[in-house]
Amino acid sequence: MTALQVIPVLVLWSVVGVRLLGLAFGWKPGILGAVFLVALAATLNIDPVYLAVDRYLGGWNLLNLIVHLLMGIGMTDLSRLLLRVTGRARRIKVLICVGAVLAAAQMVLLLISNTQGSAASFTDTFGDQPTIALYQGTFFAWFGMISGYTGVETLRRDRAGESRTFRIGFDLLSAGCFVGVAAAALKMFEISTEIRGGGENYDDALILGYRILLAAMVTGFAVGFILPTIGRIRSALRARAVRRSDLDALRPIVRRLMETSEGQRSMGAASISLESRTSKTQLYRWFIFIGDIRVLDPKLLSQQENRTIDEIGTRIEHHHSPARNTAASGV
Structure with missing residues (x-):
């Protein structure tokens, strides 16, 4: 299943590379910082990388919190930029405030939980603890919320005057957001089964399904960002x-x-x-x-x-x- 983690990471770093190329044409950094944070979080979340880095940090799964924070900041900034471009950024400040509160809650919940022993399958290993269930649940609830809101608002944008690559790219971004909602919902279901003590029967299937959905989401995001970028590079040339x-x-x-x-x-x-x-x-x-x-x-x-x-x-x-x-x- 490591391939399902590596492929999206490579796709994300390709987006970073394309955006770096855009700087040569005088573009603003735009989504570069946000995509970099998401790509870094996804890289650190690859099982072998996660285990190696977390053991170096002491083996208390502090890296899981770091991944959550990097992913949270990156996704929030991506949402902000997307909604600003489409003119639909009406409630993004509320989402940012909610994200900040949840980030603080994440820190507290992890600190008061017993998470000794690096575990790539974090939910599977520690999900029977109520504090960890809440820790994971709050993150993925926020992840699903911001993905869903961004997807809906992006879909409802004013399409007048859009170029073909811009239109297709943003439609793919919207679709990727909805796939992200499905991934978050599946993860929430896994968390609920762990806290009830019945997750061992289909843990592997849930993890596989979650990673497939996450890979599909990242691919949709990457293609959605790359298409308008390629159009802009061609126009610039x-x-x-x-x-x-x-x-x-x-x-x-x-x-x-x-x-x-x-x-x-x-x-x-x-x-x-x-x-x-x-x-x-x-x-x-x-x-x-x-x-x-x-x-x-x-x-x-x-x-x-x-x-x-x-x-x-x-x-x-x-x-x-x-x-x-x-x-x-x-x-």
Whole structure:
């Protein structure tokens, strides 16, 4: 069953890798921190890793609490970011407050419980203790609650203007949330059987089912995040290619205008350089520089050069026009 833990972890780290790649395109960190925390928690929860690290920490299953806190913080932040993007973040502050209270309760419940002896199957080993049943129950109740709320609100979002990859990605995220609710419900059932003392008959089946659902949830989340990200990377690459072409078209115009008296007067304020770059700043400076000279002496530019500049100006204006499908820039 370790494979069912490892595969989702690899998928999560692939999302982290894709988001790190996005930083090279000037994106905001967005979900990077949240996914990193979830990926780290999932990594620490792999049975061999968990046993090795927890024994190093003293063998009191303190790592279970650490995993819960990392997962809780990461999932809460993911929910906050998703709901902010979709414009449905009406009650997220309430969920954050509930999560903070439950995190404090988790710490207290684990400290007053007897959890000596590292155990990867934590519920199976210690679930007959009322405090541990409550400890596990509160975490998975919150997990199911925030997953369900995020799934419902994401599904109810305004889809107007969404790109195809954005729409499919967020629908998969919503589906992943509902699978997470099913996983939490199954885990709650396992906890209830342990506290009643009848869980030994189907512990393995419950654990397997839970891990399958969790793997499906993580995969849905990963694909849901990666699809819009891939779309954004493609758009960024296309925009960079267009920007390079525009700069190549403007370079001879800028070089010629720099030698004119009007160009000499405008160069200082515009910080003009002919270095080969593909940055937006370079393009904007050149465009503003040429625009100033067009005002000072329109005759310095030919009809063809004016057409080229107008076309580039239209592209710049279109690139900065508000669009619904770019709302994910903060995710």
